[in-house]
Amino acid sequence: MKSSNQTRIGVLLLNLGGPERLADVRPFLYNLFSDPEIIRLPWRPMQKPLAWLISTFRAKKSRAGYQKIGGGSPLRKLTEEQAQALAENLKQRGHDVKVYVGMRYWHPFNSEAVEQILSDGINRLIVLPLYPQFSISTTGSSTKDLYRILQTKGGARHLRRSYITRWFDHPLYIQALAEMIREEMAKFPDEDPSRIHLLYSAHSVPQSYIEEGDPYLKHTQKTVELVNEALGNRSPWTLAFQSKVGPVRWLEPSTEEALHRLAKEGARQVLAIPISFVSEHIETLYEIDIEYSEIAEEAGVPYFRRAPALNSHPTFIQALTELVAQKLDQNPHYYS
Known part of the structure; x- marks a missing residue:
């Protein structure tokens, strides 16, 4: 030393x-x-x-x-x-x-x-x-x-x-997310924000953690609220949770459940946003890009995309x- x-x-x-x-x-x-x-x-x-x-x-x-x-x-x-x-x-x-x-x-x-x-x-x-x-x-x-x-x-x-x-509420972090989302929304056939459903997908945790005082859910909800405000609150949205492991109760709804519900409600354009992931990993590249993309297609959502993780976004x-x-x-x- x-x-x-x-x-x-x-x-x-x-x-x-x-x-x-x-x-x-x-x-x-x-x-x-x-x-x-x-x-x-x-x-x-x-x-x-x-x-x-x-x-x-x-x-x-x-x-x-x-x-x-x-x-x-x-x-x-x-x-x-x-x-x-x-x-x-x-x-x-x-x-x-x-x-x-x-x-x-x-x-x-x-x-x-x-x-x-x-x-x-x-x-x-x-x-x-x-x-x-x-x-x-x-x-x-x-x-x-x-x-x-x-x-x-x-x-x-x-x-x-x-x-x-x-x-979770830092203004530049929120701005970075909003910038990434806007860029991806522009790639849909219909760019009208009111016709693009934002599906915020966060890593789940056991419900018992929240009941014991873990602030993760409140922090995630606040991040979503601030991002929606930065986007002008113009799009319908859902917060869901992915990557559950084991039999205990985890945060709900799951991202898979949310996709099925959106399909039943007639959503045609869904943008998945990995809200709790700042880098690409198996949760984004496999779970969302492959598994959830297949679920969306099978459920009848014709246009499903994902916003990239932030990675080294300036x-x-x-x-x-x-x-x-x-x-x-x-x-x-x-x-x-």
């Missing part, structure tokens, strides 16, 4: 992670289901045996999905591109900052990112989970994991840390830049 009195600033982007090869799918799933924030069991010693069982059972189907989107998840590449764009934006604003990527369930793991951060002599760290809407299962799990890792380093007491954990990167810059500007004494 470098030693110096000079302040070295880092930004750590946290995300889920994803298997980059088909051989990675089962161990990725094992890591995912080993997380007690994903599957809560009354007896913790059962967590890993159950994770092994679920990951083994689901691996074949999951591998087939990844095969259809190119053989692996693009999440690492896209997140690293976001990190590079963020670093460039911050540099243009006069902030000499290194941006790192840490993943919860696959490489580069949070532990790998921390090793690099400490090796680089970073002593001021801003942690930015790439989950706009807070949930204990996403932002909560990632930040807990980071805290645990830092505790194994003696707490890394020299490393001053700030966290940005809730940005306005979105500007939103991340503003979030980080605000933290930096609040603490000018950290600079040398």
Whole structure:
């Protein structure tokens, strides 16, 4: 580790992670289901045996999905591109900052990112989970994991840390979503917004989380409200939830249920919006683009499209830049 009195600033982007090869799918799933924030069991010693069982059972189907989107998840590449764009934006604003990527369930793991951060002599760290809407299962799990890792380093007491954990209503994030939606709406045969149904599809969480106080649903609803306002409230819309796992009750309606309802109501143009995903992953590239597209066609929706995930959209990167810059500007004494 470098030693110096000079302040070295880092930004750590946290995300889920994803298997980059088909051989990675089962161990990725094992890591995912080993997380007690994903599957809560009354007896913790059962967590890993159950994770092994679920990951083994689901691996074949999951591998087939990844095969259809190119053989692996693009999440690492896209997140690293976001990190590079963020670093460039911050540099243009006069902030000499290194941006790192840490993943919860696959490489580069949070532990790998921390090793690099400490090796680089970073002593001021801003942690930015790439989950706009807070949930204990996403932002909560990632930040807990980071805290645990830092505790194994003696707490890394020299490393001053700030966290940005809730940005579901940031104006530039909302603007970026609205810009992406407008671009996609223009591709329908009838561009009249009142004739395009906006289907906001968010990652689901168990209903019990919400009942216990998790703000994810309220945050997601507020994001949708603000995006609709930015679009002029001219389109009919639905908020639905995807990617349910297991038998417990999850948030409703499911995206599949919503599509069937819209078809019955006569919707002819439906635009799916991955409202809680800031990067393309299997949930967008396979679930929405392939599975839900087929469901829409079979249900009788003639025109079904999806707005892209934000990825490195310039306005979105500007939103991340503003979030980080605000933290930096609040603490000018950290600079040398």
